[in-house]
Amino acid sequence: MSKSSQRNIKWVEGLRGITSALVITTHVARAFDFALFWPADKKDAAPRLLQLPYLRIPYQGRLGVPIFAFLTGFVCAYKPLKLAYQHGNIPGSLKSVARSAFRRPPRLMLPAMIATFFSFVLSCFGAYTAANRCDSFWVRFDAPGYMPFRQNVRRLFTAFLTTWTSTDNPFDRHQWAMRPLLIGAFQVYVVLAATIGMRFKYRILVHVLMIFYWLYNVGFLTETFGANLALGTLLAELAQHRPTQNFITTHQRIFTFVLAPMLLLLGGYIGSYPQEHEDWADWSMNLHNMLLNPNPEKDGENEGSIFVPKGTNVHRRTSAFMIYCTAISIFVSPAIQKLLSHRWLLWLGHHSFAVYLVHGTLLRTVAIWIAYGITGQPWQEAAKNVDGSPAEPQEWIRPKSRSHKLLAIVIFTALTYTAAWAWMKWVDTACARATQWLEERVFEDEDPDGRAGLAEKGYAHVNGNGIIASPDRTDKSQPPP
Template sequence: MSSNQRNIKWVEGLRGITSALVIATHLARAWDFWLFWPRDSEEVPPRLLQLPYLRIPFQGRIGVPIFAFLTGFVCAYKPLKLAYQHSNAPAALKSVARSAFRRPPRLVLPAVIATLISFVLSCFGTYTVANRCDSFWVRFDAPDPVPFTENFQRLFRSLLTTWTNTENVFDRHQWAMRPLLIGAFQVYIVLAATIGMRFKYRILVHVLLIVYWLMNTADLTETFGANLALGTLLAELSMHRPTQNFISSHQRLLCYVIAPLLILVGGYLGSYPHEHEDWSQWSRQLHQVFVDPAGDQSRGSILVPKGAQGGRRFSTFFIQCTAIAIFISPVFQKALSHRWLQWLGHHSFAVYLVHGTVLRTVGMWIVYGFSGQPWVDPGRNEDGTPKEPEWLHPKSRSHKIMAIIVFTALTYTAAWAWMRWVDTACARATQWLEKKVFDDEDGGGERKESLAEKGYAHVNGNGSLIRPTEADRSQPPP
């Protein structure tokens, strides 16, 4: 097995860790939102998990950007491998075409099934506890109870708006599906446009794209655009023999000095809190140096331009430092290739699709009770607005711990079942569509049918064109 084939396993391991980070973040959002702050209040000392570095898995903002980076890397890897190792640009372009065709059904079909499952559960009132708990984030994520006809109409709207404006009331975690799908096609367009360029100019394009997305202060450009472009750049460099030779010849320096330093620096900046950054000295210093250097919000910095979201910029910087550290460190790559992480990575997409539904049902039932009682409808104010109700409170801390254990075990069990039956069925459906749509590469019957469809009536048994005789010509030869 070649080094490239062996080293690519780290992608699956990183994907597995990312799915676990998503779970940790959403557990914190549901039951300990204070972990998003540098301390519970300005007057109390920080807890252990609120300190720099330790807070990163729980404060959010890193799961989806890592998926964006991995999308850029994976979508570019196979076409670039054909272009580099086999010097076959036409084959690389055909690979881009087939990958672009497969990407929508491989994302849309599982997402639709996950939405349908959540819809059925909502019809049976399984989100009642989630609608009445004292966690605002869980209440926002859970679909409100409505009559069946309205709920059915809402289902079809959600199936559409997931891919138009990222809104899905039955599974709000699917908000990332649309930008990840668009991002994959961004990678395919870049590959198709640059596959014939010389190496240094392709690299220049990737670097300029990263700079462009980081200079763009529109929402989520650093989350998706910049990380997608970085993934494509690193996929390009992974095929470039001089780059790989340089990494091999400086392995000790890169593995044991540069890579850890990148993670340390990136991790410190990536610890920037979601809000209340002025409550701790370390976060206040980050804000003063990078987010608001002038103190009057008149300008930003290179890392956080004026108008950009500070937290997302810091998290993106950490992710990019980590990605580069993994790329230059065979030690990190080997660690991420562990078989347990490979298993987690193989089930990561399923975990992303099922964990929200499990959390809003079984997780809430354990912490708040199954019935959603006691509950009193608070009624409405004189102006017709609803009054603030008395939300349900957690039974105890031990119930939260039990819920975390059961939720995690049930999520990965459901993900295993999903990959065995649901994802397999979606993969077969996509493969069937691909065979129907694309020409047969071996030039068999499908190629003959395709040539005839394009207007070439003279096709022999093996699918090649028959040169017409002089008697067959209705027009003089050109």
């Protein structure tokens, strides 16, 4: 194989590391400065620096989950396709798909359940009291409310189930993405199993059709998961295709210095679409008119556009479009891939799943304690009417000072990555060993003549050389049944 076709895929880990940092950044913004999601603090006000296009992207969120979906599609498809391409081993490729499909649920579920249990323990000791009473409505929504111990235990076991059925986990609402990512991985496995024997051009056609199917499907979250998963599978396919890689290598200068910057600029501008109040700035209103195409003759009813078809979620569509542009830019630019392969980014990527699991709990406890105090005092619950409705607005606890908020962010970030390091060293390692233990007992030995596999198929008599002995058969010329 030529050197040009030997792909550097370390960038996958680097991109994953940046994504985990983006998740922390956007959740900190949600907790302590929600106005960063708007194009200005109020109507007719001048925007702050971080509210401007491009600069607002790390803080406004919506990027983490679609990037994880793209990476899931790429990573789940890469190894099976590599076996099929480089070694011509289609049976081995299918077996790789089977083993990956078996490993995926426990490798996601076991760590998620442990993270949920830790949050449950904290809730039993009242660790979320300050989060339940602070003036950040997003933190209050994410923090589990107080329950008596018995009911809390019942809520824990319900959360173990609903995380994977309805995506609801009151102890860690950030786990809502786990179920669609798990389903998405199996979408990739099904596509691989169905297309692995096809000719290259027809497999590519299937991946492209899958992308367009999801893009023009107005169902919930289709653009976030379906299209990004299919894009990841498509690029994993092209990463194995020698003519494609030779073409990229031959034209890498124009791809790196012309095409990639153009895609990043276009995707970044579309992806800057604000979460709310797009009418508070000219640039965001112009973007709104271009993307949603409101019809003044129909009371402003949105007609949609090629980027945001009618009936779809404009916020997720714009962020997903940015991910398409970013993914393609990385794929066609070896220079960007090398940049993403820096050892610091690789370290962040290695700890990204742990960061995703631990950061929410630490944000709602340690960070809130520093900014608001541990006790949640002084606190006076608002009076209620006879029917239980509020008789007056609730007064929420305000942060101690701006300095306390900044200190909370610094300590929270450091503690999150420290906890993620410890998680990967002990918890994730234990989960990996448990999964490997299960896999070794469920799957046959790699040797097709392994004793366990033969015995399971009914060939109980196997000699020391792994050869089937059939003492009850007199006709040795026929194969065993």
